Amino acid sequence: MKDMRLDHRQEQALYRTHFAQWNERLGAREPAWLRARREAAFARFEALGFPTPRQEEWRFTNIAPLLRVPFRLAAAWPERPLPDEWLAPYREWAAYHLVFVNGHFAGELPTDDRPPRLLARGIRALLHEEPEILEPHLVRFAEDASSAFTALNAAFLTDGAFVRIPRGAVLETPIHLLFLTLEEGMPAVTHPRNVILAEENSQATIIESYVSLGDGQYFTNAVTEIWVGENAILQHYKVQRESRAAFHIASVRIAEERTAMALDFSIALGAALARTDIVAILKGEGAECTLNGFYWARDQQLVDHHTVIEHAAPHGTSREFYKGILDNEARGVFDGTIIVRPGAQKTDARQVNKNLLLSTDALVNTNPRLQILADDVKCSHGATIGHLDEDALFYCRSRGLDAETAREMLTYAFASDILNTIAFGPLRRSVGEWVLTEWPEGEMLKELL
Amino acid sequence: MNRRPLLEIRNLRVRINGQEILKGITLAVYPGEVHSIMGPNGSGKSTLAQVLAGREVYEIVEGEVLYDGEDLLPMSPEERARRGIFLAFQYPVEIPGVSNLYFLKAAVNTVRKQRGLPELDAMEFLALAREKAKLVELDESLLQRAVNDGFSGGEKKRNEIFQMTLLEPRLAILDETDSGLDIDALRVVAQGINALRHPDRAIVLITHYQRLLNYVTPDVVHVLYDGRIVKSGGKELALELEEKGYGWIAEEIIGSARS
Structure with a gap:
């Protein structure tokens, strides 16, 4: 049944109750600055309200099914060590793994060649031990986005990964942030928050995976903030393999300094409803950005990507390439905005979105948007929707x-x-x-x- | 001749989008023979090739096609391929991301399975592919590349002949494989076709030009005109066509219709 109400105040009330409980649970165990930021975030959430299909950004993605479920906050998985079969699929990857279960840090699989100055830890633990490292970064950068989900993530900030690649370090092996969800009893929500800082001249690959250990219903509301320092190279993969009954809402924010290079690759295979917002801001001159994506949806899955590339400085280059396969009655949304700010001359931006429909009932909405406010730029976009030849x-x-x-x-x-x-x-x-x-x-x- | 034709077409009429393209074709091709079907653009040559290979967009209005004595028309394209029919495409299709070697191994193994032969593993197939590639002077690097992806026109045609030599069909239909080839490539293609000639095998060369027939000598030449075979003869007919063009045939048909 279609939800015809114009707002979702009723559902918001539930989150208010949960927020009060969450604050009580945390008590005095968190720094005052974080408490203040979380409370501000919750106030922002209440002011914004959950989005409705009447909003342009959510026109094709109705979250009413998500709001109907009274999700509780997910509890940590108490047992150690983690069952081997949870991690077995990744053991062959030459990577440094940080494992989270139900949104809480649960362990790591180390590698031999971890650079000595690399910092890669769970945020909750770091908050207890060295909160001053987090204070300049946590719940700062993504908060200018007018997203109720990002605000909600901040308000309920529980855990996530903090990764700092030190100046000049070149990481040969990727860092894998593995978020496992184990459904038990009532449907639960997690709010993972990741902060990735690539200091100048560093180079690294980060893989952020969301994987279900069952096929139940739950809700992941993730936010990842990435800062790529001067001349640094960062590759970020988000692999979404949630349960086919799950909801996955994620936001990735990338800021790039001078001649930085960033890749974000969104791979979306799971979830009943998956929405990922990616915003990349090329702040420094000569920065390069690649946004790639692959989605495969079938049955009644809905997979939505909204991307924004903002060229804020001259000589920036961006390449965006998204491909999707939609089968059965699946729905796909690709909305790609390229903004070229005044003064961002010599920008070179290209965007391509290609979709393959395997069924006559599958549907995709693809929408390129260009806002070009400088006059000496090269921008192109192309979108295709086709069937097998x-x-x-x-x-x-x-x-x-x-x-x-x-x-x-x-x-x-x-x-x-x-x-x-x-x-x-x-x-x-x-x-x-x-x-x-x-x-x-x-x-x-x-x-x- | 008391042998059975490998391919027998009886009064075949075919339509697409309401328009009749083949208007009653009758043709018998015996094992060991090479037939050439010539004709101007739009005469129905490619339609005939596609219908024989099983393209489903065409509507069969009337007639029948027997392949080795069996009713061909109800068979799916893959069934026909597995039973030994091969069509060399006029416009081979590009398949990015799928290597030529992988594609052909899959194809060869389905055909071998049908023939009761054991499937070839990667190493065995590679050895076979290298041997056949030499025969059609196909650069070995093209084996590892994606199927026809970024191939030149000549490389695509050569790749078709390469596929044919690997699949060892009983009935090979070549749809304008000679078009758009330089003389060296044409010679190589002819070499591939001649290597395939065998008393148990039949080859149908569909062509617009006589040029290929300098290198592959046909047993029978047919002229297809406006959906009908209007003339059949020996290899000298091809030469006559080359010399006089197709206009001469048109006049002859109109003449015979008047008399």
């Missing part, structure tokens, strides 16, 4: 491949160029496997990975 299907079948294999091979072919840009081999192969495992003839196609 009949000529290509016939070609494959005329070589003896059955119709289903031909369809899957061509679907894989569609996805291959974006997936092949995943530089970290184990992740690239894993993403391919996660997708192909669910295809009837996928086993055979795994040879292509």
Whole structure:
């Protein structure tokens, strides 16, 4: 049934009760500055209210189903060590893993070659031990966004990762922030908050994964703030593999200094409703930004990406490439804004969004927006929505491949160029496997990975 | 001749989008033969090739097609391929992200399965592919590249012939494989076709030009005009067509209609 109400005040009341309880639980255990920021965030949430489809930004994504569920705050998983099967799929990755269960830091899988000055820890622990490290960064940068969900995340800030890549450090192995959700009893909500600072001339890869350990209903409301210092290189992957009954709302904010290079790659495979907002601000001259995305939705999944690239300084370059596959009755949304501020001359921005519909009931809304306020710039965008090419299907079948294999091979072919840009081999192969495992003839196609 | 034709087409009429393209084709191709079907643009040559390979967009109005004595028309494209029909496409399709080697291994193994042969593993297939690639002078680097992706026109055609030599069809239909080739590439393509000639195998060359027939000698040449085979003859017919063009055929048809 469609929710016709114009606001969601009733649902907000529940969050007010939870907020009071949460403050009580934390008591005096948190620094005053954080308490003040959280309270300000909650006030902001109450002022903004949950978005409705009447708002342009949420036109195609109705969150009423999410608001109908009275989520409780997720509790920490008490047992140590964590069951091996939870981590087994990632052991082969040459990466440094920080593991969170139900939004709470739960352990790590270290590697041998961890740079000595690297700081990569759970925020809650760091708040107890060295809060002064967090004070300049926590609940600061993302807060100018007028998002009720970001405000809610700040208000309920529980845990997350704080990663600081020291000046000049080059990390050979990626840092993997693994957020596992284990559903128990009543549906729960987590508000993971990550802060990633890449100091000048540093280089690193961060993978942020959201994975379900079951198939139940829960809600992840994540915020990740990324700062890329002068001449630093940061690659950030967000891998969303939530349960097919879950809600996933995430916000990624990236700020880049002079000649910094940032990549954000959003991989969306799970959840009933997934919405990711990505904002990249090229603050410094000559900064480069790449936003890549791959989404695969089927049945009645809804996957929504809203991206904003803001060129605020001259000589910036941005490349955006999103590809999506939608099957059955799935819905996709891609909304990509490129803003070129006055004075951001010589900006070179390109945006491409390509969608493959495998069913006549699947639907995608793709919407490029350019706001160009400088006059010496190169900006382009292109969007396509198509079906599998009949000529290509016939070609494959005329070589003896059955119709289903031909369809899957061509679907894989569609996805291959974006997936092949995943530089970290184990992740690239894993993403391919996660997708192909669910295809009837996928086993055979795994040879292509 | 008491042998059975490998391909027998009887009064085949085919329509697409309400328009009749093939208006009653009758043709018999016996094992061991090479037939050339020539004709001007729009005469129905490619339609015939596509219908034989199983393209589903065409509507069969009338007639039948027997392949090795069996009713061909109800068979799916993959069924036909597995039973030994191969179409070399006029416009081969690009498949990014899928290597030529992988694609062909999958194809060869489905065909081998049908023939009761064991499937080839990656190493065995690579050895076979290298051997066949040499035959059509296909650069080995093209094996690792995605299917036809970024291939030049000539490389695509050569790749079709390469696929054909790997799949070892019983009935090979080549749709304008000779078009757009320089003389070196044409010679290589001809070499691939000639290597495939065999008493158990039949080849149908659909072509606009006589040029290929300098290198591959057909047993029979047919002229397709406005959806009908209007003339059949030996290889000298191809030369006559080259010399006089297709206009001459048109006049002859109009003439015979008057008399």
